[in-house]
Amino acid sequence: MDNNEAKISELLGQLMQEHGITVEKLAFTTNIPHRFVAALVNGDFKRLPAKPYVGGYLSKIAAALNVDPTVLLKAYKESTEIMRSGENDKLPVNRFAIQNINKNFIIVFLVVILVVGFLSWRMKDILGTPSLRVSLPETTLVSQEQVIKVSGQVSSGDQLTLNREIVYTDEAGAFEKDINLTPGLNTLEFDVKRFLGRETKVIRQIFYEEQLKPIVE
Structure with a gap:
């Protein structure tokens, strides 16, 4: 129980x-x-009637x-004055x-x-469609070399x-890779x-023509 509301209640209790x-x-x-006697004993002043009635009750109790x-x-x-003072003292605390x-x-x-702004700025890099460039033509490439170098570029x-x-x-997103071809x-x-x-997917095809060595010179 709050000590500010306990003075009359403590006295009655004693x-x-x-x-x-x-x-x-x-x-x-x-x-x-x-209920009114219990309110006085418990210091629950909000449950009490008007002051004149409370004064009469206290005289009977005395x-x-x-x-x-x-x-x-x-x-x-004194108890009710302390309670009202305590309520007023709460205002600065509430404002704080x-x-x-x-x-x-x-x-x-x-x-x-800041987070939304950053995500909006990087939205394309995070959620967009990636780009891809490769050095091979779209049509089928015919090669007589077994190993060819492929290069290209993607976004970093x-x-x-x-x-x-x-x-x-x-x-920077650039790449190079040697491709070991199989015949055909x-x-x-x-x-x-x-x-x-x-x-993003890109498909390229290379036809490797294996050069046959002559069996006779």
């Missing part, structure tokens, strides 16, 4: 304990409604407990709390704006694979993926 009187017995003896009525009336007055809430809200709001940060094997790029038609499937975004 007197009732000395005389061995319960709330029920005190209410019955004084003919005061039980007579039942054989105590000077002015003692109880003074204790009740509101200021803290507003300050925290502004900080969170600014952080959200995108992941590139060739026939499901990772191809590493430099910081070779299919090269380039696949570039963007983080949280789409993927």
Whole structure:
């Protein structure tokens, strides 16, 4: 129980304990409604009726407990004044709390704006469709060399694979790779993926004509 509201309640509790009187017995003896006696004993002043009624109740209680009525009336007055003072004292605290809430809200709001702005700026790099350029023509290339060099360009940060094997790029996204061809038609499937975004596939074909060595000179 709040000490500011406990002065009259502590005094009543002490007197009732000395005389061995319960709330029920005190209410019955004084003919005061039980809820009002309990409110005084518990310091729950908001449940009490108007002051004139409370003054009359305290006088009856004082007579039942054989105590000077002015003692109880003074204790009740001081307790209610302290309670009202305590309520007024809360105003600066509440204003300070509101200021803290507003300050925290502004900080969170600014952080959200920065994050949204950054994501909007990087949206294309994160969610867009990746680009891919390779040095091979779209039509089938015929080669008589078993090993050819393939180069190209992707956006920095995108992941590139060739026939499901990772191809590493430099910081600018450029790449080069030697391809070991097998006789006949070779299919090269380039696949570039963007983080949280789409993927782009490019397929190129190379026909390797193996040069046969003469069996006679």
